[in-house]
Amino acid sequence: xxxxxxxxxxxxxxxxxxxxxxxxxxxxxxxxxxxxxxxxxxxxxxxxxxxxxxxxxxxxxxxxxxxxxxxxxxxxxxxxxxxxxxxxxxxxxxxxxxxxxxxxxxxxxxxxxxxxxxxxxxxxxxxxxxxxxxxxxxxxxxxxxxxxxxxxxxxxxxxxxxxxxxxxxxxxxxxxxxxxxxxxxxxxxxxxxxxxxxxxxxxxxxxxxxxxxxxxxxxxxxxxxxxxxxxxxxxxxxxxxxxxxxxxxxxxxxxxxxxxxxxxxxxxxxxxxxxxxxxxxxxxxxxxxxxxxxxxxxxxxxxxxxxxxxxxxxxxxxxxxxxxxxxxxxxxxxxxxxxxxxxxxxxxxxxxxxxxxxxxxxxxxxxxxxxxxxxxxxxxxxxxxxxxxxxxxxxxxxxxxxxxxxxxxxxxxxxxxxxxxxxxxxxxxxxxxxxxxxxxxxxxxxxxxxxxxxxxxxxxxxxxxxxxxxxxxxxxxxxxxxxxxxxxxxxxxxxxxxxxxxxxxxxxxxxxxxxxxxxxxxxxxxxxxxxxxxxxxxxxxxxxxxxxxxxxxxxxxxxxxxxxxxxxxxxxxxxxxxxxxxxxxxxxxxxxxxxxxxxxxxxxxxxxxxxxxxxxxxxxxxxxxxxxxxxxxxxxxxxxxxxxxxxxxxxxxxxxxxxxxxxxxxxxxxxxxxxxxxxxxxxxxxxxxxxxxxxxxxxxxxxxxxxxxxxxxxxxxxxxxxxxxxxxxxxxxxxxxxxxxxxxxxxxxxxxxxxxxxxxxxxxxxxxxxxxxxx
Numbered sequence: 001x002x003x004x005x006x007x008x009x010x011x012x013x014x015x016x017x018x019x020x021x022x023x024x025x026x027x028x029x030x031x032x033x034x035x036x037x038x039x040x041x042x043x044x045x046x047x048x049x050x051x052x053x054x055x056x057x058x059x060x061x062x063x064x065x066x067x068x069x070x071x072x073x074x075x076x077x078x079x080x081x082x083x084x085x086x087x088x089x090x091x092x093x094x095x096x097x098x099x100x101x102x103x104x105x106x107x108x109x110x111x112x113x114x115x116x117x118x119x120x121x122x123x124x125x126x127x128x129x130x131x132x133x134x135x136x137x138x139x140x141x142x143x144x145x146x147x148x149x150x151x152x153x154x155x156x157x158x159x160x161x162x163x164x165x166x167x168x169x170x171x172x173x174x175x176x177x178x179x180x181x182x183x184x185x186x187x188x189x190x191x192x193x194x195x196x197x198x199x200x201x202x203x204x205x206x207x208x209x210x211x212x213x214x215x216x217x218x219x220x221x222x223x224x225x226x227x228x229x230x231x232x233x234x235x236x237x238x239x240x241x242x243x244x245x246x247x248x249x250x251x252x253x254x255x256x257x258x259x260x261x262x263x264x265x266x267x268x269x270x271x272x273x274x275x276x277x278x279x280x281x282x283x284x285x286x287x288x289x290x291x292x293x294x295x296x297x298x299x300x301x302x303x304x305x306x307x308x309x310x311x312x313x314x315x316x317x318x319x320x321x322x323x324x325x326x327x328x329x330x331x332x333x334x335x336x337x338x339x340x341x342x343x344x345x346x347x348x349x350x351x352x353x354x355x356x357x358x359x360x361x362x363x364x365x366x367x368x369x370x371x372x373x374x375x376x377x378x379x380x381x382x383x384x385x386x387x388x389x390x391x392x393x394x395x396x397x398x399x400x401x402x403x404x405x406x407x408x409x410x411x412x413x414x415x416x417x418x419x420x421x422x423x424x425x426x427x428x429x430x431x432x433x434x435x436x437x438x439x440x441x442x443x444x445x446x447x448x449x450x451x452x453x454x455x456x457x458x459x460x461x462x463x464x465x466x467x468x469x470x471x472x473x474x475x476x477x478x479x480x481x482x483x484x485x486x487x488x489x490x491x492x493x494x495x496x497x498x499x500x501x502x503x504x505x506x507x508x509x510x511x512x513x514x515x516x517x518x519x520x521x522x523x524x525x526x527x528x529x530x531x532x533x534x535x536x537x538x539x540x541x542x543x544x545x546x547x548x549x550x551x552x553x554x555x556x557x558x559x560x561x562x563x564x565x566x567x568x569x570x571x572x573x574x575x576x577x578x579x580x581x582x583x584x585x586x587x588x589x590x591x592x593x594x595x596x597x598x599x600x601x602x603x604x605x606x607x608x609x610x611x612x613x614x615x616x617x618x619x620x621x622x623x624x625x626x627x628x629x630x631x632x633x634x635x636x637x638x639x640x641x642x643x644x645x646x647x648x649x650x651x652x653x654x655x656x657x658x659x660x661x662x663x664x665x666x667x668x669x670x671x672x673x674x675x676x677x678x679x680x681x682x683x684x685x686x687x688x689x690x691x692x693x694x695x696x697x698x699x700x701x702x703x704x705x706x707x708x709x710x711x712x713x714x715x716x717x718x719x720x721x722x723x724x725x726x727x728x729x730x731x732x733x734x735x736x737x738x739x740x741x742x743x744x745x746x747x748x749x750x751x752x753x754x755x756x757x758x759x760x761x762x763x764x765x766x767x768x769x770x771x772x773x774x775x
Contacts, residue, residue, distance in 0.1 A: 022120040035062035102349035114753035148243035149220040151233040225294040245297040246288040254282030324357040331355035338743035353752040354738035359731025359763040370770035371720030379704035391717035400668035401613035410586040412452035430582045431456035441511040528573035568619035594627040600711035641676040723770040731763030
């Protein structure tokens, strides 16, 4: 109970600080009531002839309190109107000024006090509504990192790091530092005897500190985030915000990315991974090396987008501002007619106290700010609120294929063992071996194979734990495979980790290395099938005459034994100790939620959904069929994509056709698709939160890399516009009904003043419902 009272008192104090006039007006009711008839100057006064219409020619002390409040309020309101005009807003508060002056002139002091109270409380309500609408945006702004802990140990700092520029590739430098990578395998130096390459997911941290080198205040100094230099080693304590973009030095860390991309669950990252400013550290201390200054870090880009969206005003809100002018004219006409027919100026004031343009001036912008905040909460950032307005009118959505409708890298769909090959290895063993060596490759297929390899290793461990230990074992030296009981290759228990040595990659061909003492080659068929000396098996009469190897081992024969690939499939071949054993088949895989997202777009009434891609038509049609898109335009160059979007959006197409009613949206990754994103009415860049470079060409950035955010954002935009219109029309309708009733003397002037505030509250609170999650 006490806590509740304290909360109420605290919020009341907050409101009073926001609108200092409010407590003054409330307090003024006491002297107004108690000093209503007190005139210390007597029955006559120098100002006694100043009375207007019903205004007392000799106001009492209590009435003078109201007069002072009215004068102050009028002057303050006029200054506010001037400031609004300077900022490009209409700022129509003329009705409020006329209402308060008219009530004073006709001697309705209590009504004048009530209007003054309503103006002051209206400012408080507006402030509350704006704050509530901007809740999500404000939370993002307040979460900005402000300080950083720079490690102050000898030999640690900006000059102590090893970079690719200083020598060696990025992979080699990671290996030198013993760090892991996003594929899940720990890198080691090539040729290091006895080195152990462990999956990053199983990194061991004995003291639970996350590998932090500095754990006390004497080991680091706290500085403003602007003072962090590239290369500085930083400590991030549990629960703190990562100050700048950098590279993780600790063995592992758990990061909350909800401020960046709306991701609800924490993400675990490992040594060598990129960590982004704005992420919140978990329960263990981490160390990192700064890669960018604060001004160029990820969170700063997010703040720039948020600030731009918050300060902008959509065209519909500007239109609402302008509509306040005819509403003012209508109100004056009704008030003037009421005075004319009633023959008393009180009727004029009676009508004006109910004339409220707040549904136009406040409810409309509050609804759009609330919608912008609602988008931000779901991980969708927009440049300006005009984008939100157009988003609700989208009629034609274009999707890029690779990385947008599909996952960003080709994924393993199956492992095909070579028919007749002398092996008892199964698919999981092949994936594990191939995944280990592919973890060091930069080829486009490497990430998919490395990911599948890590998953296969997990399955093999589960098999071991379940007691199924009679797994294939390669018998070195004679090229045969036998069956052992060690649940591993050459007796290495799967409770251990594969030992990796002598990794090397031939660009465009494949990658090779030793895994548990066995030579593993992964890549093109000619690379994987090569003999130890690098020569290829040959076939035909010449081969037989020369005593060459079995013609059945030729590349052509092997392709025949494997069978044909589908048009959208690609393969990497795997050999172990010179014996070709399998091929790993990969393909572009649709995102899990792509089909549902396309279906929801159609349910929302989007007239057309199109795929634009530079890929071959056969593979494009396969993906399009799986996600439910009928209109497929394949084998396009960037300029062809731009032309397609412009033609659909009403700009002249190849035949000069136009469709001015279409509103186009292009969804892509924001980098390769920059020209077509800029050509569309709305460009949407999908990222995983690690980059906002797309913001240069896109008006909308999806930070959680979710394609389902596309229809969700359209639904939010439409609901925002619907709520805004409802709030405006409801408020104006109630105001007009109230004015007509007041014109017929149904509503007294004091009651009308309070009803006016009730109308404002209803319209503003209705506008605030745009922030609710009902999509």
